[in-house]
Amino acid sequence: MAGFVAKKLCPQLIQIPLNFNKYTSKAQEVREIIVDYDPRFESASIDEAYLNITDYCEKNNIEPAAAIEQLRREVQEKTKITISAGIAANAKLAKICSNMNKPNGQFQLPNDRTAIMSFMRDLPTRKVNGVGRVFERELDAVGVKTCGDIYACRQYLSKLFGEKAFSFLMGCYLGLGRTTVQPAEEFERKSVGTESTFGEMGDPTALRKQLRWTAEELEKDMVRTQFKGRTLCLKVKLHTFEVFTRQVIPPKSIYQADDLYNYSLPMLLKLEHEFPGMKLRLMGLRCTHLLSMKKPDTMAFFGFKTKSPTEGGDPSGSPISLKRKANGLEDENWEKYDERLFEDAERLEREDELKELETLSQELDKRRHHGKEIVPNPKKAETTEEEWWDCPVCLRPQSPSEKEFNEHMDLCLSRQTIRDVVQETAFVKDVSKILPSKKAKVERNKNKSTSNDPKQRKLFFGGHS
DNA sequence: GCGGATCAG
DNA sequence: ATGGCTGATCCGC
Numbered sequence: 001m002a003g004f005v006a007k008k009l010c011p012q013l014i015q016i017p018l019n020f021n022k023y024t025s026k027a028q029e030v031r032e033i034i035v036d037y038d039p040r041f042e043s044a045s046i047d048e049a050y051l052n053i054t055d056y057c058e059k060n061n062i063e064p065a066a067a068i069e070q071l072r073r074e075v076q077e078k079t080k081i082t083i084s085a086g087i088a089a090n091a092k093l094a095k096i097c098s099n100m101n102k103p104n105g106q107f108q109l110p111n112d113r114t115a116i117m118s119f120m121r122d123l124p125t126r127k128v129n130g131v132g133r134v135f136e137r138e139l140d141a142v143g144v145k146t147c148g149d150i151y152a153c154r155q156y157l158s159k160l161f162g163e164k165a166f167s168f169l170m171g172c173y174l175g176l177g178r179t180t181v182q183p184a185e186e187f188e189r190k191s192v193g194t195e196s197t198f199g200e201m202g203d204p205t206a207l208r209k210q211l212r213w214t215a216e217e218l219e220k221d222m223v224r225t226q227f228k229g230r231t232l233c234l235k236v237k238l239h240t241f242e243v244f245t246r247q248v249i250p251p252k253s254i255y256q257a258d259d260l261y262n263y264s265l266p267m268l269l270k271l272e273h274e275f276p277g278m279k280l281r282l283m284g285l286r287c288t289h290l291l292s293m294k295k296p297d298t299m300a301f302f303g304f305k306t307k308s309p310t311e312g313g314d315p316s317g318s319p320i321s322l323k324r325k326a327n328g329l330e331d332e333n334w335e336k337y338d339e340r341l342f343e344d345a346e347r348l349e350r351e352d353e354l355k356e357l358e359t360l361s362q363e364l365d366k367r368r369h370h371g372k373e374i375v376p377n378p379k380k381a382e383t384t385e386e387e388w389w390d391c392p393v394c395l396r397p398q399s400p401s402e403k404e405f406n407e408h409m410d411l412c413l414s415r416q417t418i419r420d421v422v423q424e425t426a427f428v429k430d431v432s433k434i435l436p437s438k439k440a441k442v443e444r445n446k447n448k449s450t451s452n453d454p455k456q457r458k459l460f461f462g463g464h465s
Numbered sequence: 466g467c468g469g470a471t472c473a474g
Numbered sequence: 475a476t477g478g479c480t481g482a483t484c485c486g487c
Contacts, residue, residue, distance in 0.1 A: 004476085045474050132472045164484065191481060231466090241476075245468060286481090 023047075029079045037071055043184045050091055052181045065108050072106065089116065092177025095129050116175035121148030128172050135165075147172045192225050193233070194218045195284025200239050202279040204272060210283050211268055215260035218285045222255035226294045229253060229287025232260065234267040237282035238275065246271065253291045260285055 007013055027046045034041055038051040057067055064087045076082050082104035086097025089111040100107035109119055124146055126136045142160065144150055150157070150173040158166035171177065194217045201207055222228065232254065233247040246267040254260060264285055272278060 048474080130472070134471060162485065189481085190483095193480065195479065197478060233468095243469080247467065249466090281476095282478090284479090 026079060026081065030075055030081070030083070033075050033078060034071065037067065038181065040181060040183055042181045050094065050181045052179075053087075065106070068106050068108075072104075076104075089175075090177035090179045091181070092129065092171070093119075093175055096123065096127055099127070120173060120175045121146065123147045125150075125172070130168060131172075135161075147175075189225065189227070189290060191233075191286050191288045192218070192221050192227055192229065192290065193235075193284060193286025194221055195235055195282060195286075197237075197282045198280075200279045200281055202277065207268060207272075207280065207283075208265070210280075211264060211285075212257070212261050214283055214285050215257040215264065218260050218287070219255060219257040222287065227287065227290040227292055228255045230289035230291060231287065232263050233286040233288060234264045234271075235282070235284035235286065236268075236271060236278075236280050239279040239281050241281070243282075244271065247288075255287070255293075260287075 003015060007015070023046055031041075031043065031049070034049055034051060037053055037056045040052070042050040044050060053064060053067055056062075057064055060067070062070075068085045068087055072083055072085060084098055084102045084104060085106040086094040086100065087106065087108040088094040088097050089109070093109055093116065097107040097109050109116060124136075125131045125139050125144060128147065131139070138161070139145070142153060142156065144153060150169050154166075154170070154173075157169055161169075194214060196214070196217075198210070201210060230253045231247055231249050233245055235243065235245045237243045248263055248267060250259065250263045252259075254263065
């Protein structure tokens, strides 16, 4: 939760400054323990890890739950911090299970098809890694609240959300997920970037200086990570909170601040031309299509092949990267669902399908455009005045239900809501300058909205026209 | 490949 | 008067 929101909700809240050195060293202590349970454990972040304890349990003749109880006790005794764990047949399920008995608890989902299916049936989609605020809402709009609901409308999911999402959702319904675990070092980095937020900045000279500074920051990270980039990407956030990115392919791969600056400056100038009088609140630079500067020896140590004889240590030839797609929406081989399970879906009447799809698409569309409509709290007429809670963001009274209140704040902080507010206020002053290019965008998207593709409609800017 | 958007931590 | 920063992926074009 954003600090300013928390403070408004709890004025007595005590906020403690971050101390990443502390967290990092504590994480290291924990890792030194869990490595005994799986030498190839996967750090998912500073405070999360995936372990394959199959071997450990076999070697020590111990049940998974007992092993994890022991692990957690060991961590608590040695590091004085408590951890929670999930035990399940694959990474997706284990992650969900780890949230079941927080804090300082564990939960095991039996490795049993029926148990897994019934577990997923009542599981809200949002609990699954990969389903965020937006996707949850979109699924809700077509009547999918739990993973069990997915099967009933399987026939539309692909058309509404695309093939990848369909495959992902089927995995959710069936409780499938990856069963591979590997050290984070073996993952192939795909970009290096830096960005920072600042007070509104419109002066071209100041913007150049900011760009120069950003370039220098990025150079540090490029040196630290030992990469050059073949593509350079500039990101800006306007004072309206709209985000834009522009990229170029320099004639050579680059990493030095001078090059980063010189090749990104034209993009900045072009943006200034595109949005006359633009004011930024964020600027960022990122390099993609990386080229490793590491010694081939180092790369070989991690099992990376060298792809091109001229460019030693190109990580794109990694055998690991070929095996693991690493997008969280992918499962492989036998972990995939069986196509035959869905044969009967294909027998349905075509026209009925299309009609139904159109209805769902419209429903989805409505909600995509009108984030605003849900802002005023709809229900709970029986609650009295003083029982209402004030939203710290919009200051409007809300239903005193934790769930509804949180949902409201979620929405209140959504991009659409911010856009609408900015549209009505901050924009008025210099609207004449920025509006033309914006208008053009709306026009373009208007044409698109006649298309049947729901993903295109999503691009439509703002629900106010 | 580009640019917008979503998601996770 | 606003959710910061880093990195990854997906989608439509």
